[in-house]
Amino acid sequence: MSGAAGPGANLTALRSHNAALVLRLLRDAGEDGVSRPELAGRTGLTPQAVSKITARLRAEGLLAEAGQRASTGGKPPTALRLVPDARHAIGLQLDRDEVTAVLVDLAGTSVAARSAPFDFGAPAEEALAAATAEVRALLADAAAGGGLLGVGVAAPGPLDHGSGVLHRVTGFPQWDGFPLRDALADLLALPVVLDKDTNAAALGLVTAGTAESAAYLHLGTGLGAGLVLGGDVYRGARTDAGEFGHQVIQLDGPPCDCGNNGCLEALCLAAVARGDRTDAARLLGIGATNLVRLLDIDRVLLGGRMVLADPEPYVRGVATMIAEDSARASRPPVSVDVVERGERAVVEGAARLVLAPLFALG
């Protein structure tokens, strides 16, 4: 690549980093808030440093006092909490036939939402206009109280997160090479971040759980994964990571569009097509087990239209297969669930693309 050795850190970066750490703890604590001494203990910073940092954040309106806690033998600590309304972000999901937009606050809570039919196959300008119209309408509906941080866009892959350019989306060649991020940023006059829909959903997992490593498996028209490794979304150098569906699990299996034989996606979608959800779940479970073993995953979440239509057999099937394997390998159990707020997981995750830097996540 550029040959750079990663960014040098200056005092500004130091400040942002520590502020983000404090904000993350405050966000995770929710309404109850956290006391200053607790923040100090959890971050490893001195109490005085925490006092300075929280004072700055309070001046920016990002946090507020939330009453006093019970004393533990001395002066009772003052709880601090995030002020969710202080900032907002927009999530925009471009799907094959629908565009969805949400306005979320700092806590990631959805404040307003809109969706409309969408033609991903339309000419770029037309589709872009439809998407921006949706965002503008959303903002008109619910004026964002605090500052608007930007727009996070989730689209089907492949695409490049770094440059914000779409690649050859299956079935929609006209988007290949289109600089979607910059085009939207110009039209909306807001910062824009672009990512794959699976990564957006995975980003929601970073927030939701304390799990260090998690995988979001999306079974829709295709089968993809969003990976959270070591607390951050893992994209790979070209945002191509997460191609979960095209792992070969049957050497002599049926041919797949990708050119290989016995891809998990082909087998799984075939099972779905013939209505055999049990077998689809079993196949998905095998792929998930491969993933868990390879990457030491703590948590698996399932999503996508096929799963959301009838989650139970999938969750049960995948959970069973992973649990059996974990037991044999005497590994701690891995939680398997449907993604929360199913249909909204991707859009709300998209909004978090914008929020993530504030909390030193991403």
Added chain:
Amino acid sequence: MSGAAGPGANLTALRSHNAALVLRLLRDAGEDGVSRPELAGRTGLTPQAVSKITARLRAEGLLAEAGQRASTGGKPPTALRLVPDARHAIGLQLDRDEVTAVLVDLAGTSVAARSAPFDFGAPAEEALAAATAEVRALLADAAAGGGLLGVGVAAPGPLDHGSGVLHRVTGFPQWDGFPLRDALADLLALPVVLDKDTNAAALGLVTAGTAESAAYLHLGTGLGAGLVLGGDVYRGARTDAGEFGHQVIQLDGPPCDCGNNGCLEALCLAAVARGDRTDAARLLGIGATNLVRLLDIDRVLLGGRMVLADPEPYVRGVATMIAEDSARASRPPVSVDVVERGERAVVEGAARLVLAPLFALG
């Protein structure tokens, strides 16, 4: 886990970070050295900050001037280079039947090496005594000029990198739960870092290439992988990541010791056992392709006794399969090679476990 939000950064951490960045660039530049302005450009730090940092590092003896470069229209820049002898580290590899120890300098170059027969099945104290004797003999042979930073230990997994404790090594149940890191640290009175042999070898890749993501595939008595993701070794929460051999690639395949059917390891080792290296390479290639697609890997290196005995068919087979898949997916090519310095890859990687923090790697 602990609920901590990652460590807060203070000024000391800031200094170490920037110093490590500079050291890494100097190490990668080798004998030729790097000029201060170039360091500034690559790190993003101001020239004056680089001057201060390099002055400190020079005072510690870690770097020295390396002559003047050609002028580019002004005062000619002074090249700075790492002083490899300034510090040393020990790498220790505990294998099933052999113990190997190397002394490496800051650049990772091997200065001295020893190896001896070893019985991993012996009682812990006995094996430990043999290992420490090997290290002491190595130090007696070649007195380390600069300060000795510590010992990096590579052992067959599973084990926990964080706590330095061995888990149930296949065939050697007596090691289960043994605190190898602390035991060795006590005996040698040196800092000790413990990691899986595959991870140690993978750490060598971080150094060697500019590849952001790489995988080291080890085909020996088993089949495992060491993963480098985003420039760092990826271990997972419990150092269990890298279980590459037990991915299912043939649903109705033969049973594997792990309890599943059609594991890559079982199929691949069976092919090796019947002398069919071409098929073994093909199977390895399928697993490698799965890995490359899932994790957007740039570089694959092959190692382990089976491969090193006759590398060519493996490299060719794996390279061909990945190349075909990459071409179909119009992805940039992935380099496939035998690991350099084959037999030594793991021990020298182990030594780098100790060096890594100096260069902000790991």
Added chain:
DNA sequence: TGCACTTTGGCAACACTGTTGTCAAAGTGG
């Protein structure tokens, strides 16, 4: 040959970070 220009790299002053020392406020518990 002379001179304008560029680049290097050090020194001093600076703005800002987190840290330490100190102290008042406000509780608990014997």
Added chain:
DNA sequence: CCACTTTGACAACAGTGTTGCCAAAGTGCA
């Protein structure tokens, strides 16, 4: 009632990278 603990602020401090300035040492054109 009083000793003790904890909270959280203020002031002084050490140390970071940054900025402004300048001498040294080259290049390249007139």
